[in-house]
Amino acid sequence: MTIKRKACIVGAYEHPTRKAPDKTVAQLHAECARGALQDAGLTLQDVDGYFCAGDAPGLGANSMADYLGLTRLRHVDTTDTGGSAYLIHVSHAAQAIAMGKCNVALITLAGRPRSAGSSGVAPRLVTPDTPDVPWEMPYNPVTVNMYALAAARHMHEFGTTSEQLAWIKVAAAAHAQHNPNAMLREAVTVQQVMDSPMISDPLRKLDCCVVSDGGGALIVARPEIAKKLKRPVVNVLGAGETIKGQLGGQVDLTWSGAAISGPAAFEEAGVRPTDIQYASIYDSFTITVLMQLEDLGFCRKGEGGKFVADGNLISGVGKLPFNTDGGGLCNNHPANRGGITKVIEAVRQLRGEAHPKVQVPDCTLALAQGTGGLLGSRHGSATLIMERQ
Amino acid sequence: MSTSNGERLLPAPQVDAATEFFFSQAREGRLFIKACTSCGKPHWYPRALCPFCMGDTEWRSASGRGTIYSVSVTRRAGPEPYAIAYVTLDEGVTLLTNIVDCDLDQLRIGDRVEVTFKPAEGGAVVPMFRPAQE
Numbered sequence: 001m002t003i004k005r006k007a008c009i010v011g012a013y014e015h016p017t018r019k020a021p022d023k024t025v026a027q028l029h030a031e032c033a034r035g036a037l038q039d040a041g042l043t044l045q046d047v048d049g050y051f052c053a054g055d056a057p058g059l060g061a062n063s064m065a066d067y068l069g070l071t072r073l074r075h076v077d078t079t080d081t082g083g084s085a086y087l088i089h090v091s092h093a094a095q096a097i098a099m100g101k102c103n104v105a106l107i108t109l110a111g112r113p114r115s116a117g118s119s120g121v122a123p124r125l126v127t128p129d130t131p132d133v134p135w136e137m138p139y140n141p142v143t144v145n146m147y148a149l150a151a152a153r154h155m156h157e158f159g160t161t162s163e164q165l166a167w168i169k170v171a172a173a174a175h176a177q178h179n180p181n182a183m184l185r186e187a188v189t190v191q192q193v194m195d196s197p198m199i200s201d202p203l204r205k206l207d208c209c210v211v212s213d214g215g216g217a218l219i220v221a222r223p224e225i226a227k228k229l230k231r232p233v234v235n236v237l238g239a240g241e242t243i244k245g246q247l248g249g250q251v252d253l254t255w256s257g258a259a260i261s262g263p264a265a266f267e268e269a270g271v272r273p274t275d276i277q278y279a280s281i282y283d284s285f286t287i288t289v290l291m292q293l294e295d296l297g298f299c300r301k302g303e304g305g306k307f308v309a310d311g312n313l314i315s316g317v318g319k320l321p322f323n324t325d326g327g328g329l330c331n332n333h334p335a336n337r338g339g340i341t342k343v344i345e346a347v348r349q350l351r352g353e354a355h356p357k358v359q360v361p362d363c364t365l366a367l368a369q370g371t372g373g374l375l376g377s378r379h380g381s382a383t384l385i386m387e388r389q
Numbered sequence: 390m391s392t393s394n395g396e397r398l399l400p401a402p403q404v405d406a407a408t409e410f411f412f413s414q415a416r417e418g419r420l421f422i423k424a425c426t427s428c429g430k431p432h433w434y435p436r437a438l439c440p441f442c443m444g445d446t447e448w449r450s451a452s453g454r455g456t457i458y459s460v461s462v463t464r465r466a467g468p469e470p471y472a473i474a475y476v477t478l479d480e481g482v483t484l485l486t487n488i489v490d491c492d493l494d495q496l497r498i499g500d501r502v503e504v505t506f507k508p509a510e511g512g513a514v515v516p517m518f519r520p521a522q523e
Contacts, residue, residue, distance in 0.1 A: 121463070121466035121467075122466075131407065131436070132434055134402055134405070134407065134408045135408075135435070135485070136485045137400070137403075138402055139473055139485055139486055139487045140466065140467070140471060141473060141485065144463070144466070145466070145473045148461035148463070148473075149459040149460070149474070151461075152459045152460060152461050152498065153458065153459040153498065156498040197464075197465070198464055199463070199464060200461045200462065200463040200465070200466070201460075201462045246434075246483070248430075248432040248433070248440035248441055249431070249433030249481075249484065250481075250483070251475055251477075251483035253459055253475070376475075
């Protein structure tokens with residue numbers, strides 16, 4: 001049993017807003033759902049599967065399904081692995097479609113952390129009874145330092161440098177120049193990254209993603225339905241998912257969950273890293289990209305620094321064009337969760353609808369990779385491989 | 390450049406069935422970890438069931454000495470910089486902590502450290518680490 005070519009991504013929509021003080025989170029979800037359905041050429045009445053995660057207000061999917069007016073649901077999934085959840089949703093939607101549980105699945109994400117004053121140096125919200133909290137919160141783990149610890153260890157073990165990490169931001173910014181909706185649209189140099197303020201050693205301000213309001217939505221449908229629609233058909237080829245934690249105290253910060261979700265996705269898809277023409281790689285911080293690239297097999301472990309340097313991730317310049325929308329580093333990071341925008345830009349590339357300045361010529365095979373939670377302690381990882389039919 | 394940690398006011402640790410013994414021992418200046426009564430392996434953070442084999446667990450006294458596995462000085466998350474770190478205890482488990490009482494800019498992965506206990510609200514204390522004295 002496989003999901004290979006059992007389902008297609010037929011609708012994709014990224015909300016253009018990056019600051020939405022006058023909208024509610026529920027409204028943003030609905031605007032994203034409408035945008036994705038219009039993109040697909042489908043209506044609310046066609047949706048019989050709904051997927052959302054922790055950014056959706058209310059209990060599980062109950063509030064949002066009712067708010068959206070989803071009255072024909074046969075399948076519901078609220079898997080939440082942080083920002084990687086939406087890639088898992090695509091995989092689970094494909095599974096549900098393959099099993100006959102639904103025909104048209106809607107996935108939504110939205111949030112307004114920018115308007116709410118969220119920041120990567122604020123204490124993370126925790127729920128009562130979270131078992132790790134009493135052992136860690138006294139030490140003030142915040143988002144940025146739980147990635148910085150992984151970066152520091154990577155530098156120690158493999159000689160990775162801050163300049164090499166900076167190249168990841170340079171590539172994202174090179175792409176963001178062409179995205180009119182991107183939050184940060186100016187090209188930057190390695191030196192500008194190096195000159196930006198140190199936030200948590202060794203990560204500087206320009207190693208960090210943006211905080212933006214907004215959202216996105218995806219529609220996954222049965223191939224028979226996809227063929228009747230007017231949009232290019234994007235097949236789901238393979239997927240992998242996992243959760244990586246502290247391993248009972250045998251902490252190893254040199255690898256991410258992508259080392260497990262990646263090989264699973266490649267095996268199901270029947271392709272290799274060298275076959276991938278475009279990659280969306282979750283970029284909460286520059287180090288997140290570097291480690292996932294290694295773990296996915298785009299280069300050997302420890303050689304990520306060399307791989308990303310000298311523009312190798314810039315479309316039209318390097319071997320692996322990545323995050324051609326500008327990614328979370330420059331474009332958008334709605335709800336502080338990166339997964340859905342990763343899939344959306346991969347779909348744009350496969351449809352040939354990315355900006356002409358960053359479009360990969362004849363892009364037929366793309367990968368999206370998400371990490372959700374904290375790279376340095378506990379995170380979900382999801383890998384998705386897609387093809388244009 | 391030299392950076393010292395300011396004295397942050399630590400919130401009181403959460404006391405419940407999982408933590409009460411640990412923090413009561415910390416008040417006496419003792420550091421404990423947990424180990425499995427079936428497979429014998431130590432683990433961190435402490436759990437009622439072993440994360441390796443689901444056996445029952447018991448508290449074991451720890452040396453309080455270890456090595457920095459990774460460290461980051463966080464400079465923009467409050468009024469004072471602080472060093473967050475993973476320290477691998479000599480017993481073999483790695484825990485999240487802060488390194489204190491030193492020039493934070495001089496901290497390096499591989500440095501030897503020892504436990505120290507810092508006051509928190511309500512008379513509680515929280516274990517942290519400082520550079521080993523010898």
